[in-house]
Amino acid sequence: MKQVHLAAHFPGVNNTTVWADPRSRSQIDFASFQHLARTAERGKFDFFFLAEGLRLRELKGRIHDLDVVGRPEALTVLAALAAVTERLGLAATVNATFNEPYELARRLATLDHLSQGRAAWNVVTTSDAFTGENFRRGGYLDRSERYTRAEEFVRLSRALWDSWRPDAVLADQESGRFLRDGAIRPVRHRGRHFTVEGRFNVPRGPQGHPVIIQAGDSDEGREFAAATADVIFSRHGTLEEGRAFYADVKRRLPQYGRASYQLKIMPAATFALGDTDAEAAEQAAEIRRLQVGPQTALAFLEQIWGRDMSAYDPDGPLPEVEPVVEQDVSQGRVQVADRLAVAAKWRAIAQEKGLSIRELVIELTGRQSFVGSPTTVARQIEEFVQADAADGFILVPHLTPGGLDDFVAKVVPLLQERGAFRTDYEGATLREHLGLGAAA
Structure with missing residues (x-):
């Protein structure tokens, strides 16, 4: 039986977070990060995952309402979490477009040492000029x-x-610690984007390499993951889409000399739990309404239509006007490639189901991946993994920081009873948790 892998995504600044819930707490207070991380470790999760935002997003020239608290720097938070956790992996999203290899490699190697082998890097890129304005x-x-x-x-x-040999540093009772001969190889690199020449100043970490995570879904992104990543953060939520994506990415591995187990596919997944499936469905519907309020619904519409839609009633029908293809009203968000095609699709769905603007946005953006009683959700998760639609999931709760509490208390024990999930950590490093084997 395949084992399920689970990770916890800190519910950051986005439309999946329910701000209005009285249980919602700070997005920047360390106590919030600590609560969620300790809950994930209690549930024997593989790792804790932080996203990154390098600029506050804007809508019509004003700060987007979902970005009001910003995002703390991920590696700093994870270094603090290393001191209050023991086995949980610590994954930071860090942009490869606006950082430099030597400096970031030092920070990641340092985290790997501080955490005794639990560091991970989610490699992201951007072609966004708006974000680029914040950099030199x-x-x-x-x-x-x-x-x-x-x-x-x-x-x-x-x-x-x-560049550091694993046995580079030798301890001697009389002379103290010293480097073996040839312990540090000089790195000489001249490439298209970087030139580095010198010796690295941090010893090889407990994992050798921090775990590499990647989230691209384009053909280029899938190829990059097959060649480079240890985990791919997929967005495919249905069984059919998941199986197709899983098969496509895994078939690319042999050309890079890699086996299937060396790349774990872990889609993002939301959830809604209830004592019964019916109760969970009611809760999921309420969560959707809270996630997509009137203002947020119009903001989503404006991203597609490329124009100010504030005059429209969010509880009314879609506008009859067509999108403005050449104009953007939002900055710092992924831009829609073919607005006219997306608008036509939205109109067809709204007409077929008789949906208002807000109802349509809820339908398209606010769905939970797993909805049901703990027994139902445990079964659904296991079915996905056993059907090769995923190797596991990165769970995104809708509450900060207690949104994972019920899942760990009620779903994890059922997965353990089914023999699909560990009852305790068997290793100390994140690579061991994920079953990746030693770094090449």
Whole structure:
């Protein structure tokens, strides 16, 4: 039986978080991060996952309402969490477009040492000029260059991590600690995006390499994951889509000399639990309404239509006007490639189901992946994994920081009873939790 892998995503600044719930707490208070991380570790999860935002998003020139608290720097938070957890992996999203390999490799290697082998890096890229304005270059990479730079970035980082021999430092009772001869190999790299020449100043970490996570879904992104990543953060939520994505990515691995177990596919997943399936369905519907309020519904509409929609009633029908293709009213968010096609699709769904603007946005963006009693949700998760639609899931609760509490208390024990999930950690490092084997 395949074992289910689980990770916890801190519910950050986005439309999945229910701010209005009285149980919702701070997004930047360390106590919130600590609560969720300790809950995940109590549930024997593989890792704790933090997203990243490098600029506050804007809508019509004003700060987007979902970004009002910002996002703390991930590696700093994870370094603090390393001191209050023992086995839980610690994954940071860090942008490969706006960082430099030597500096980031040092920070990740340091986290791996501080956590005794639990560090992970979610490699992301951007071609967003709006975000680029916050950085010295003041610009951005063309979309075609994003993965070229990212691939070179990761390759160079691994060369830096590998430059120290595992037995580089020798302890001697009389003379103290010293380096063996040839313990640190110089790194000489001249590539398209980076030139580095020198010796790395952090010893090889307990894992050798921090775990690499990647989230791209384009063909280029899938190829990058097959060649480079240890975990891919997929967005495919249905069984059929998940199986197709799983098969496509796994079939690419042999050309890079990799086996299936060396890349774990873990889609993001939300959930709603109730004592019965009916109660859970009611709760899921209420969560959707809270996630997509009137203002948020119009904001989603404006991203597609490219124009100010504040005059429209969110509880009324879709506008008859067509999108403005050449204009953006939001900045810092992923832009929609073909607005006219998306608008036509939205109209068809709204007409077929008789949906208002808000109801349509709820239908398209606010759905839970798993809804039901703990028994139903445990069965659904296991079915996905056994059907090769995923290796596990990165769970995104709707509450900060207690949204994972019920899942750990009620669903995890059922997965353990079914023999599909560990009852305790068998290793100390994140690589061991994920069953990846030693770093190459």
